[in-house]
Amino acid sequence: MPRALFASDLHLCASRPAQAARFFELLARAPGRVDAVYLLGDLVEFWPGDDDDDVLHRQLVQALRSLTLAGVDLAVMTGNRDFLMQSRFAGETGAELLPDYHRVELAGVATLLTHGDLLCTRDVQYLQFRETVRAPARQAQFLGLPLEERRRIANATRAGTQQSMSAKDDYIMDAEETEVMRVMRQQGVRRLIHGHTHRPAIHQFDLDGAPGERVVLGDWYEGDLVYLCEPSANRLVSAETLLSLWS
Ligand code: MN
Numbered sequence: 180m181p182r183a184l185f186a187s188d189l190h191l192c193a194s195r196p197a198q199a200a201r202f203f204e205l206l207a208r209a210p211g212r213v214d215a216v217y218l219l220g221d222l223v224e225f226w227p228g229d230d231d232d233d234v235l236h237r238q239l240v241q242a243l244r245s246l247t248l249a250g251v252d253l254a255v256m257t258g259n260r261d262f263l264m265q266s267r268f269a270g271e272t273g274a275e276l277l278p279d280y281h282r283v284e285l286a287g288v289a290t291l292l293t294h295g296d297l298l299c300t301r302d303v304q305y306l307q308f309r310e311t312v313r314a315p316a317r318q319a320q321f322l323g324l325p326l327e328e329r330r331r332i333a334n335a336t337r338a339g340t341q342q343s344m345s346a347k348d349d350y351i352m353d354a355e356e357t358e359v360m361r362v363m364r365q366q367g368v369r370r371l372i373h374g375h376t377h378r379p380a381i382h383q384f385d386l387d388g389a390p391g392e393r394v395v396l397g398d399w400y401e402g403d404l405v406y407l408c409e410p411s412a413n414r415l416v417s418a419e420t421l422l423s424l425w426s
Contacts, residue, residue, distance in 0.1 A: 187374025220258025
């Protein structure tokens with residue numbers, strides 16, 4: 180994998196047009212600059228199903244389609260906001276949909292990709308909710324509802340989630356260290372890349388006597404930090420900076 184770009188937690192939404200425009204511009208300039216783009220979940224604020232006719236979401240599909248048509252490999256892992264992205268979305272964009280954990284070789288380092296919510300094992304309430312809404316029968320039932328009804332339910336659920344999040348201690352919603360180590364050992368990797376927590380950082384630590392690294396991608400509410408892997412270096416960099424470098 181010579182050059183790859185990783186991003187997550189864009190939470191694209193019509194009410195934040197600047198973020199969407201910046202992301203689409205980044206995708207438009209990516210061909211020739213990177214060989215692969217990995218989107219690790221929560222691309223949009225809410226994805227009600229692949230039949231969605233929302234204007235911004237159709238623009239997103241088009242932007243991703245243009246990226247893959249230009250020869251860039253695109254892999255999409257879903258998060259808690261967009262886990263209903265399925266095969267039609269993959270077909271329309273040319274993306275490969277990745278499972279919750281996916282292993283890649285990145286500049287010779289075995290690297291594990293994940294959205295990040297599964298690492299937050301202290302948030303038992305959320306993990307139970309996750310299991311409930313992802314049950315196949317429940318999903319099929321939800322996708323059978325009219326689009327407007329799906330959007331209405333999602334808005335109501337989000338309002339409830341925001342309330343429960345503000346009542347939770349901060350540490351509950353962060354990745355849990357022993358779970359991070361457990362998953363890295365189990366998958367035999369030295370690097371983990373994830374988003375979800377909105378706490379961008381590169382954590383370096385000892386993993387069984389050798390260096391381990393956890394890269395946390397940024398959200399696009401406050402900033403726009405993406406992870407760029409080039410033969411020369413790997414770094415967290417702001418999308419805005421990249422756009423000026425790629426002009
Ligand atoms: Mn998330």
